Amino acid sequence: MKRLPTAVLLIVGACLPLFEIGCSFESVPADRRQQREAALHEYARQQQETSAAADRQRAEERQRRLTDPGSLSTQESDAEIAALHSPSPLQRTQAAEKLGDAKGTRAVDSLIAVLRTESDPLAFSAVVQALENIHDARAVDAFVEALSAPNMPDDVREMAFNGIVASGSQWRFVPQIRRFYSSLTDESVRARVRLIVDQYTK
Numbered sequence: 001m002k003r004l005p006t007a008v009l010l011i012v013g014a015c016l017p018l019f020e021i022g023c024s025f026e027s028v029p030a031d032r033r034q035q036r037e038a039a040l041h042e043y044a045r046q047q048q049e050t051s052a053a054a055d056r057q058r059a060e061e062r063q064r065r066l067t068d069p070g071s072l073s074t075q076e077s078d079a080e081i082a083a084l085h086s087p088s089p090l091q092r093t094q095a096a097e098k099l100g101d102a103k104g105t106r107a108v109d110s111l112i113a114v115l116r117t118e119s120d121p122l123a124f125s126a127v128v129q130a131l132e133n134i135h136d137a138r139a140v141d142a143f144v145e146a147l148s149a150p151n152m153p154d155d156v157r158e159m160a161f162n163g164i165v166a167s168g169s170q171w172r173f174v175p176q177i178r179r180f181y182s183s184l185t186d187e188s189v190r191a192r193v194r195l196i197v198d199q200y201t202k
Contacts, residue, residue, distance in 0.1 A: 070104025070134075077102065081110045084127075089120035096123065100130025108134055112142040121156045124149070128159040132166055140169050147180040154186035161193060174200045 069077035080102075083095035092114070099107040111131050118124040128146060131139040146152075146160035161180060164170050170177060181197045184190045 067106050068104050069106045070099075070102035072098070072102040072104060074106070077104055077106050081107055084110055084114045089123045092118070092120070092123040093126040096126035096130045100126070100133040103134050105134060105136055108136045108138050112139060115142050115146060119151065121153055124152060125156050125159055128156075128163055132159075132163040135167075137167065140164060140167050143167075144173050144176050147176055148183070154184050154189040158189050158193065161196075165196060170196055171200070 067074075072080070077099065080095040080098045083091050084099075086092050086095070096111065096114075099111065108131065111127050111134075115124065115127045115131070118127055124146075128143070131142065140163075143160040143163040147157055147164075149157060149160075157180065161177065164173060164177070177193070177200075178197060181190065181193050184193065
């Protein structure tokens, strides 16, 4: 068996430490990748927790806004909401006025529901005014419906029109406003409404 030349042995001996160093260098990026992946995973987990906490906070705030009785207590607000269904138009009017003065969003859904069925002009006007005072976006569609409320005087329906304008939503309901304008017989109401209608005449 032939012996390997001394030079070859020397070269192999010199390369072995370099090979070991190269292996250690390769292990460093692998360790760093693992650390980076762990850090990214932890970051994603923290982001999810933060997002979930923000969602919970928004939901709680929305629920708080929807159930806010305004300047009334919850019990007082609920009592006035119940009075909106009184057989007495005067009691319905007074209840709407109190709820409007309180400016609590707790009453909005009930006020909207009553507005759609109210037949007394005075109570109808009080409900519209209450919704405008509370200034809740949910009322806008009810105002639009009220433009064509049957058997309501022009000036009463005009209050619903004013509620739409106060919300800045009139541009969304131009066809409904034009139909409302066409249905008016009170010349003073027509003159006031025409100022808005003319803005959207092509």
